Amino acid sequence: xxxxxxTPKFQxxxxxxxxxxxxxxxxxxxxxxxxxxxxxMGLRLIHYxxxxxxxxxxxxxxxxxxSRSTTEDFPLRLLSAAPSQTSVYFCASGQAEDGGGAFFGQxxxxxxx
Amino acid sequence: xxxxxxxxSMDCAEGRAANLPCNHSTISGNEYVYxxxxxxxxxxxxxIHGLKNNETNEMASLIITEDRKSSTLILPHATxxxxxxxxxxxxxxxxxxxLAFGKGNQVVVIP
Numbered sequence: 001x002x003x004x005x006x007t008p009k010f011q012x013x014x015x016x017x018x019x020x021x022x023x024x025x026x027x028x029x030x031x032x033x034x035x036x037x038x039x040x041m042g043l044r045l046i047h048y049x050x051x052x053x054x055x056x057x058x059x060x061x062x063x064x065x066x067s068r069s070t071t072e073d074f075p076l077r078l079l080s081a082a083p084s085q086t087s088v089y090f091c092a093s094g095q096a097e098d099g100g101g102a103f104f105g106q107x108x109x110x111x112x113x
Numbered sequence: 114x115x116x117x118x119x120x121x122s123m124d125c126a127e128g129r130a131a132n133l134p135c136n137h138s139t140i141s142g143n144e145y146v147y148x149x150x151x152x153x154x155x156x157x158x159x160x161i162h163g164l165k166n167n168e169t170n171e172m173a174s175l176i177i178t179e180d181r182k183s184s185t186l187i188l189p190h191a192t193x194x195x196x197x198x199x200x201x202x203x204x205x206x207x208x209x210x211x212l213a214f215g216k217g218n219q220v221v222v223i224p
Binding site: 042048090101107 | 147149154155156157158159160161162200211212213214215216217
């Protein structure tokens with residue numbers, strides 16, 4: 001049971017480039033979300049999804065797109081990378097209805113130069 | 114979701130119980146108290162959650178005061194591997210897993 005898998009673990013982008021951060025979970029969880037964490041800060045919610053075909057914005061959605069075509073996958077797209085998007089990105093999943101805890105991936109460290 | 118207040122940091126002795134406080138004086142009746150921790154550079158790890166009753170699992174115990182305005186996470190026998198940032202989060206248990214992380218409590222377990 002792999003849990004929540006994020007790829008890649010590390011990435012360096014040039015300003016203006018685009019890329020997709022991958023997130024997959026094998027627990028059949030309905031709820032998935034993306035957070036970013038900047039140095040010395042707590043996590044901030046970017047986008048989330050309560051099920052396949054449904055997405056919504058979190059606290060800091062600008063510059064990011066998401067889609068949820070399957071229950072398992074929730075990719076995060078950076079349309080035109082900016083240095084301000086240098087951060088560690090975490091994907092999480094959980095059951096939508098039981099109010100239980102969320103499970104997090106190990107993160108993607110992104111540097112935009 | 115209600116706000117929480119935690120110490121910025123605290124030290125605990127290895128092998129002793131670690132008591133981590135959290136204030137949530139504006140908590141609503143349908144809001145749960147959740148605890149997560151983040152060991153350096155890793156993804157946050159869910160520890161425990163509760164509504165009004167005390168809860169215990171293999172990792173920790175959660176003690177919630179009767180008025181629910183504060184809670185304490187207890188790590189029964191702290192080890193060096195428990196050194197982490199601990200987050201106390203209050204949110205409605207309606208299936209919405211949006212989590213509002215503050216800066217947390219940096220807990221250092223000292224040998």
